[in-house]
Amino acid sequence: MSYDSAHHQTVLFVAAGASSETWVFDAGSRAWTKKTPATVPALRTGLSAFDAARGKVVLIGGTDPPDTCDPGVMGQTWTWDGADWTQQHPTTAPDECFPAGAGTAVFDAAHRDVFALDSDQLGGPEEWTWDGADWHAEAVLGPLPGAALAYDPHAQHVLSFGGFLFFHGTNVFGETEAWDGRRWTPLSAGDGSRDPQPRAFASMIYDPTVGAPVMFGGTSFQPPGSPEAVAHADTWRWTGRHWVRMGTSASPPPMGNPSFVYDSDHRVGVLFGAQQTWLFTAASAGGGAYLAGSGGGVFVHGTAHNFGSAANLSLRTPIVGIARTVTRQGYWLAARDGGVFAFGDARFYGGAGNIRLVQPIVGIAPTPSGRGYWLVASDGGIFAFGDALFAGSTGGIHLNQPIVGMAPTPTGDGYWLVARDGGVFAFGDARYFGSTGNIPLNQPITAMASTPRGSGYWLVARDGGVFAFGRANFHGVALSLSPTVSIATSPSGNGYWTFTGNGSIYAHGDAPADLGPYSPHTAIVAATPT
Numbered sequence: 001m002s003y004d005s006a007h008h009q010t011v012l013f014v015a016a017g018a019s020s021e022t023w024v025f026d027a028g029s030r031a032w033t034k035k036t037p038a039t040v041p042a043l044r045t046g047l048s049a050f051d052a053a054r055g056k057v058v059l060i061g062g063t064d065p066p067d068t069c070d071p072g073v074m075g076q077t078w079t080w081d082g083a084d085w086t087q088q089h090p091t092t093a094p095d096e097c098f099p100a101g102a103g104t105a106v107f108d109a110a111h112r113d114v115f116a117l118d119s120d121q122l123g124g125p126e127e128w129t130w131d132g133a134d135w136h137a138e139a140v141l142g143p144l145p146g147a148a149l150a151y152d153p154h155a156q157h158v159l160s161f162g163g164f165l166f167f168h169g170t171n172v173f174g175e176t177e178a179w180d181g182r183r184w185t186p187l188s189a190g191d192g193s194r195d196p197q198p199r200a201f202a203s204m205i206y207d208p209t210v211g212a213p214v215m216f217g218g219t220s221f222q223p224p225g226s227p228e229a230v231a232h233a234d235t236w237r238w239t240g241r242h243w244v245r246m247g248t249s250a251s252p253p254p255m256g257n258p259s260f261v262y263d264s265d266h267r268v269g270v271l272f273g274a275q276q277t278w279l280f281t282a283a284s285a286g287g288g289a290y291l292a293g294s295g296g297g298v299f300v301h302g303t304a305h306n307f308g309s310a311a312n313l314s315l316r317t318p319i320v321g322i323a324r325t326v327t328r329q330g331y332w333l334a335a336r337d338g339g340v341f342a343f344g345d346a347r348f349y350g351g352a353g354n355i356r357l358v359q360p361i362v363g364i365a366p367t368p369s370g371r372g373y374w375l376v377a378s379d380g381g382i383f384a385f386g387d388a389l390f391a392g393s394t395g396g397i398h399l400n401q402p403i404v405g406m407a408p409t410p411t412g413d414g415y416w417l418v419a420r421d422g423g424v425f426a427f428g429d430a431r432y433f434g435s436t437g438n439i440p441l442n443q444p445i446t447a448m449a450s451t452p453r454g455s456g457y458w459l460v461a462r463d464g465g466v467f468a469f470g471r472a473n474f475h476g477v478a479l480s481l482s483p484t485v486s487i488a489t490s491p492s493g494n495g496y497w498t499f500t501g502n503g504s505i506y507a508h509g510d511a512p513a514d515l516g517p518y519s520p521h522t523a524i525v526a527a528t529p530t
Helices: none
Strands: 002-004 009-014 021-026 031-035 043-049 058-060 076-081 086-090 104-108 113-119 124-128 136-137 148-152 157-166 170-179 184-188 203-207 210-218 219-221 229-231 235-238 243-244 259-262 268-273 276-280 289-293 298-302 319-325 330-335 339-342 361-366 373-379 382-385 403-408 415-419 424-428 445-450 455-463 467-468 484-489 495-498 506-510 522-530
Touching: 002 058, 002 259, 009 043, 009 259, 043 113, 043 330, 058 124, 104 148, 113 522, 148 210, 170 219, 184 339, 203 259, 203 268, 229 415, 289 319, 289 495, 319 522, 330 361, 330 455, 373 403, 415 445, 455 484, 495 522
Parallel strands: 148 203, 319 361, 445 484
Antiparallel strands: 002 009, 009 021, 021 031, 043 058, 058 076, 076 086, 104 113, 113 124, 124 136, 148 157, 157 170, 170 184, 203 210, 210 235, 219 229, 235 243, 259 268, 268 276, 289 298, 289 522, 319 330, 330 339, 361 373, 373 382, 403 415, 415 424, 445 455, 455 467, 484 495, 495 506
């Protein structure tokens, strides 16, 4: 399966010899249509990718089943123009045994060719590239057959994950590698406690809304050497350093060998497997906002749904922070004493309510996976729960001013803390880009937010003043008599929102401004967009 962006359709080729079928899917109407091209490739194996440089789907396959194919016979190459298949006649091509059912192909935009990966007769990796006229064998050692592939436009390389080998049984692997057009570079050995379980036949896309490669499904064989296959139903995204499991409001069933493509016209991922079709729609921020009052009340703007509040609970101390889940279907509230309250699909991973705190809690931040969170105290003490990693704190450092907030890095392997005077402290993989620690401020800093890729951050002051560092661009301020309590980044990173204590929301840059009016009956202490 591949997405034909020239003709705005997902194209599925079913290899069944003379009975092969071609189907197209329209994500707008959510309907499959069987096509009746004048020419039908009579292939029994095949893999395809959309050649964006030439504006056509490229299909490579063989006319014999994999177990009877002739390695001395060149396979067939076909292209799809939106209505019909046309056979191409390259001088060099993979043999009939190449697309043996473990193959993947992807368009490498950096080198303007189609990269195809499969296995040879002995089950080892075999790699080819298509330049629009001919195939070229790549004599390099790379991923194993069955690896998932996707082109990452930010890193400008092809990313691979996993694969398998048949040797005294079936073994699967979890390594992540990158192809730069000449060689493969290992990025992660995998098989760690936070990594996807080693597998083959997973499927991967690059989703620009997520801003990262996204992988679903695949097959593992347990125990090693056993023919018993275990299909997966988990969704992961690549941070550039490691994988993070994504929380989704719904999920397809386990799929051992799904097809997954990105529909750039409808901005959705199209997943097909187990005779089911699913759409992956990454929730993008900006449709609404959650506002938290010190008494535990939660107030919603725009399209945000209220999943409950702590207003009717007997709180020992006021609420100081709110953080939403990655699905936008829930949130956590954090109290000054470290108590954590979970609503919607937010899970409770623990709190500091029963810990004797040196200084009170001032905020909460979720991990990228949504399977954990950090609490930060005014002395910079960090309390990590769920899959949140402790990367250091200022708990043992003498501070000129107390800590007022934090922001995690996109990988979840680090975070920044910001003090009342604008001093910034970086831990883990967080980079220091500057601070207002030595600048006279009209009003103290109250919060911070980082860019989507962790290449910079903004600080916001009580009067609404904004200070930009690193690659965070300044997009203006909204000075207000009501104190500014929070700042949040737009999905693209080219804008931000600021939130005030009276419930007002101000949009800057490309941050959507239609979050809807609301006037809460209590002072707002924290806020986050949906």
